[in-house]
Amino acid sequence: MMSRLFLTFAAVLFLSVRFASSLHVMVNGMPGPMAVASAESCVDRGFELVPLGFTGSSGRTPELLVRDKHLVKLVKGPGFADDAVAQLVRLKKQHPNLVIVDYTHPSATLNNLACYVQAEVDFVMGTTGGDFAAMKEIFEVQGKDKKVIGVIAPNMAKQIVAVQAALLEMSRRFPKSFESYTLTVTESHQATKADTSGTAKAIVTHLTTLNGAADTFGNEQIVMLRNDQDSIKFGVPKEALLGHAFHTYRLTSPDKSVSFELQHNVCGRRVYAEGTADAVQFVAQMRAEAEKKPKEKRLFNMIDVLEYGGMQ
Amino acid sequence: MMSRLFLTFAAVLFLSVRFASSLHVMVNGMPGPMAVASAESCVDRGFELVPLGFTGSSGRTPELLVRDKHLVKLVKGPGFADDAVAQLVRLKKQHPNLVIVDYTHPSATLNNLACYVQAEVDFVMGTTGGDFAAMKEIFEVQGKDKKVIGVIAPNMAKQIVAVQAALLEMSRRFPKSFESYTLTVTESHQATKADTSGTAKAIVTHLTTLNGAADTFGNEQIVMLRNDQDSIKFGVPKEALLGHAFHTYRLTSPDKSVSFELQHNVCGRRVYAEGTADAVQFVAQMRAEAEKKPKEKRLFNMIDVLEYGGMQ
Numbered sequence: 001m002m003s004r005l006f007l008t009f010a011a012v013l014f015l016s017v018r019f020a021s022s023l024h025v026m027v028n029g030m031p032g033p034m035a036v037a038s039a040e041s042c043v044d045r046g047f048e049l050v051p052l053g054f055t056g057s058s059g060r061t062p063e064l065l066v067r068d069k070h071l072v073k074l075v076k077g078p079g080f081a082d083d084a085v086a087q088l089v090r091l092k093k094q095h096p097n098l099v100i101v102d103y104t105h106p107s108a109t110l111n112n113l114a115c116y117v118q119a120e121v122d123f124v125m126g127t128t129g130g131d132f133a134a135m136k137e138i139f140e141v142q143g144k145d146k147k148v149i150g151v152i153a154p155n156m157a158k159q160i161v162a163v164q165a166a167l168l169e170m171s172r173r174f175p176k177s178f179e180s181y182t183l184t185v186t187e188s189h190q191a192t193k194a195d196t197s198g199t200a201k202a203i204v205t206h207l208t209t210l211n212g213a214a215d216t217f218g219n220e221q222i223v224m225l226r227n228d229q230d231s232i233k234f235g236v237p238k239e240a241l242l243g244h245a246f247h248t249y250r251l252t253s254p255d256k257s258v259s260f261e262l263q264h265n266v267c268g269r270r271v272y273a274e275g276t277a278d279a280v281q282f283v284a285q286m287r288a289e290a291e292k293k294p295k296e297k298r299l300f301n302m303i304d305v306l307e308y309g310g311m312q
Numbered sequence: 313m314m315s316r317l318f319l320t321f322a323a324v325l326f327l328s329v330r331f332a333s334s335l336h337v338m339v340n341g342m343p344g345p346m347a348v349a350s351a352e353s354c355v356d357r358g359f360e361l362v363p364l365g366f367t368g369s370s371g372r373t374p375e376l377l378v379r380d381k382h383l384v385k386l387v388k389g390p391g392f393a394d395d396a397v398a399q400l401v402r403l404k405k406q407h408p409n410l411v412i413v414d415y416t417h418p419s420a421t422l423n424n425l426a427c428y429v430q431a432e433v434d435f436v437m438g439t440t441g442g443d444f445a446a447m448k449e450i451f452e453v454q455g456k457d458k459k460v461i462g463v464i465a466p467n468m469a470k471q472i473v474a475v476q477a478a479l480l481e482m483s484r485r486f487p488k489s490f491e492s493y494t495l496t497v498t499e500s501h502q503a504t505k506a507d508t509s510g511t512a513k514a515i516v517t518h519l520t521t522l523n524g525a526a527d528t529f530g531n532e533q534i535v536m537l538r539n540d541q542d543s544i545k546f547g548v549p550k551e552a553l554l555g556h557a558f559h560t561y562r563l564t565s566p567d568k569s570v571s572f573e574l575q576h577n578v579c580g581r582r583v584y585a586e587g588t589a590d591a592v593q594f595v596a597q598m599r600a601e602a603e604k605k606p607k608e609k610r611l612f613n614m615i616d617v618l619e620y621g622g623m624q
Binding site for chain 1: 470471474475477478479481482486488489490493522563565567569570571572573574575576577578579580582583618619621
């Protein structure tokens with residue numbers, strides 16, 4: 001009995017490891033910290049990291065060791081090298097089950113996407129600040145007759161995406177249910193982040209649908225904390241001062257007898273890297289499904305990743 | 313031009329006041345604090361308070377002055393007086409646009425409901441701790457051929473109901489999206505409340521669907537604060553120690569780098585009383601719609617009230 005159980009367990013373990021390791025990942029955008037963190041999460045999941053990655057023009061970092069074990073050679077990417085598509089096509093021949101993770105500069109996004117589509121390599125793009133409408137057009141026009149699947153999302157932290165989706169749904173279902181409630185929003189990020197949190201701005205649109213203040217609440221009313229003293233007072237741990245995203249939203253009734261508060265606080269990059277690895281796995285699953293039965297939809301976002309996870 | 317504007321304004325004002333004042337409300341359960349607060353909110357909205365209310369058996373309070381102006385005679389209600397149905401029928405003849413608000417003892421709920429259904433008076437029941445399944449059966453069986461519309465809800469704070477509905481929807485759409493996150497829940501209420509918050513228990517079922525801990529998180533893990541010192545430390549204002557409902561839920565990632573927090577904090581009873589007045593208005597609207605075109609659905613909850621509000 002025990003030995004049968006053990007054998008079943010061993011078989012399940014073998015199959016999971018086999019499936020994970022049959023997934024090969026190319027990470028572009030290293031040595032950028034988000035790209036490196038994603039490469040680490042992919043390695044931790046058992047995905048195989050291919051020994052080549054696209055980087056920017058500087059060429060200051062010719063190679064990088066991920067998790068002290070996986071050496072990745074960094075070469076100039078699309079926009080800086082003419083043979084990027086040809087390189088990808090070669091790479092895909094060596095690694096048929098290849099998925100690209102892209103955390104590059106917003107200015108590189110469109111070139112990179114066009115290259116992935118041309119070479120027909122499936123991808124996950126997490127670069128924030130890219131022009132999504134332009135990206136979608138490239139995917140649809142240049143990728144019309146190509147076999148390529150992609151996830152594009154400005155925020156890869158799937159739990160935050162789930163909260164955003166829930167608030168959007170709530171604001172659609174119960175608009176003005178918090179009518180005349182006052183909204184206050186405070187966010188803290190590392191001092192180097194100049195602009196207001198994009199997530200805060202997105203969530204404010206849902207909350208002002210709920211309190212009916214969409215026309216009067218401007219993004220300039222979002223309180224931005226960008227210095228160590230204020231951030232520490234706001235609850236940010238010292239060790240996260242150089243990389244964090246803390247958000248607090250509060251809705252208060254006119255007589256102040258009722259208040260609702262929502263916080264989402266992130267230190268470091270791990271939650272985004274984990275979400276990226278989830279998206280890589282999702283792309284591989286979509287590919288497997290499309291091989292069995294071709295599908296119309298080939299461009300996805302993190303909501304799709306989340307909803308697919310829920311259906312398993 | 314100005315005078316035309318003024319006339320339009322005056323006409324709108326006249327019509328709104330007329331509509332509001334054509335709504336007559338009987339409040340049962342006074343001098344209980346929730347019934348009194350609801351009567352006040354109804355008066356503040358411009359509804360007409362009828363000068364009669366059902367009360368329990370004690371008869372210690374023969375009459376009550378609401379908002380220093382509206383005298384209500386309190387008489388024994390169903391279960392304590394045989395002629396309750398007959399009284400209601402008479403009252404409805406005098407006030408054809410009557411809606412009952414019921415905040416009585418849970419033990420009186422079923423008798424009261426049967427009486428409202430028999431007399432065909434529309435109602436809003438906010439009593440917590442009632443047996444909803446039994447109430448529904450009375451409404452459906454005894455009310456089969458009666459023309460009666462009702463709202464029954466254990467929590468009349470419509471904003472909290474909206475949050476609950478949003479979390480339910482989120483947990484259905486993205487189950488396990490917070491897998492392996494740790495849940496902590498703390499709630500504070502006045503020292504006289506013996507049991508764990510029902511709202512906290514309901515919200516925990518959604519949150520444990522999200523973090524996959526439905527089988528391991530027991531309601532005994534909800535931290536209950538029931539003494540002044542702890543409550544004040546938790547943020548409860550001194551003046552609300554005798555009547556408040558503060559809730560904090562936190563989900564934390566295994567490595568503690570990510571946390572989400574939700575708070576809903578209520579001082580006093582006003583938010584529930586306001587929600588009750590919303591429900592009264594909703595019942596009157598449903599009645600007006602049913603008069604134009606008979607409808608199947610006649611028993612509603614606060615989600616229905618919220619969704620109808622959103623559609624206006």
